[in-house]
Amino acid sequence: MPRVGLVREGSGGRFGSALGTLTRTLRDDLWTARPDPLPRSWRDWQPVLLLLVAFVVFPIGIIGVNEAIWQYGLGQGLGVVLGAIPPLAVVCSVQRPVRAWWAVTVTMVLVAVLARPQGSQMYPWTGSGIALHAAVLFVLALRMRPRIAAEALGISVLAGAVCTLAASPVHNPDLYRAAVIFCVTVLVGAALRGRREARTQLEAQTELTAEERARRTLLEERTRIARELHDVVAHHMSVISIQAQVAPHLVAEPSEALRENLIGIRANAVDALAELRRVLGVLRSEDDLSSAMRHVPQPTLDRLDELVDNVRGAGLDVETRITGERRALSPGVELSAFRIVQEALSNVLRHAPGATIRVEVGYQATGLALRVANTAPPAAGVVAGVGAGAEGGGHGLLGMRERVAMLGGEFADGPIPGGGYEVVARLPLGSGT
Incomplete structure (x- = not known):
């Protein structure tokens, strides 16, 4: 193949690739891109904002309909439709800025193609069309990335230029005036969007700094308590x-x-x-x-016998019963189960001296069942035991409930018939890893 043919083929391939990339970019930006979330102030006042926008653009819409019918010769039916689309698009731009921009741009092209201006009317936009198109571009620049706003601006001006050149290749100052107005509105909208983003980032940084300060204060307080x-x-x-x-x-x-x-x-x-x-x-x-806590040794149910022996050494009669296949569980379940039994036994030592205790641990297919119960203590009139820590000055029951709740388990406590108290907990085996 001649060298010239290779050069032409290579140039055509590069041009086709660039054109494909441009087409994909425009499609992603001006068809599928989502606008920024509405600012909180907009969301709070959205109904009022929509009514205000409608109130402002309604008179302009009436002017646009009259222009389309009487000055551009579109007829009543077509004039009403094409004249009403731009003001409706401005209202819709608050929620759907890109689609609203497409609506006003297509409407402008249709008016330019179908219109028969009477005398020296503005072209290709009507007077009201320029104002409404600029309003849509302004909202789009507020809600979308600057690149998307620039693409919409460029396509709007390019569409106007093509319509103008197709109708009359002579100099048309209306196109230049519209281009300047559109550029100013897009720049103002983009500047306001940038200011809003900067304020949002500043607020996020301030919140992060406050959280870090609170974390540092907590660490200092913990260090003081530890000391x-x-x-x-x-x-x-x-x-x-x-x-x-x-x-x-x-x-x-x-x-x-x-x-x-x-x-x-x-x-x-x-x-x-x-x-x-x-x-x-x-x-x-x-x-x-x-x-x-993960970096330090944690007590597990393997130390249950040692825990029970300590309580027996303090003079209490403790009976243990383990059912099911004893096996290693997740660290969170092991630690919580050990602490629940430990706290229950400690409460009996403090509040029901001399009582008989029964500790039951059941290894089930989907959970670990715990029950610590004590008989009524020998002292007359005393009805206390494993749950009394919550009734007195301690936080026994509260701590047990919190441990069980963190693992998504079930917890119950209360007096038992014949005197005494019991604590029952069930911990799911899939938690606490």
């Missing part, structure tokens, strides 16, 4: 641990029961110190509590 807890509680727990370790050596021939109780006191004090340090680490962490 105070460490200074006060950790010191006393350390003293308890040391005293429990030294106490057997201060008594001549201490009994085995005394030794075991002191060993239990020291073990509980050491465990409490470890738990306290873990919580203090979470309080000092800059991460979210849930993410910080």
